[in-house]
Amino acid sequence: MKISFRNSKKTWIQLTDGSAIGSNYLLEKVHNRLDIDLKSHKLWRFASKNVSELSSTDKRILNFNKRFNRKK
Structure with a gap:
């Protein structure tokens, strides 16, 4: 799913x-x-600039992060 x-x-x-x-x-x-090297070993999936391949679970995570990480 793209x-x-x-x-x-x-x-x-x-x-x-x-x-x-x-x-x-x-x-x-x-x-x-x-610090970059320490964080990079956790990388699981990399999305390109224009299109990313995300599952429905990944999409829910991104939507959740958008909703709850807003500055008040």
Whole structure:
């Protein structure tokens, strides 16, 4: 099942625990190369810029993260 995001410029990375984060966020928050390497061993699925292959469970996780990670 292929899903195109509205903001196709973002690249999503899904970790083994089921969470999904944007690659921009990951690169902004890590401070050195070791931190990137520590996080990269958890990488499970990498979504390309334009189209990502996500299951319905993955889509629910992304929707959940969108709903509950908003700044109030």
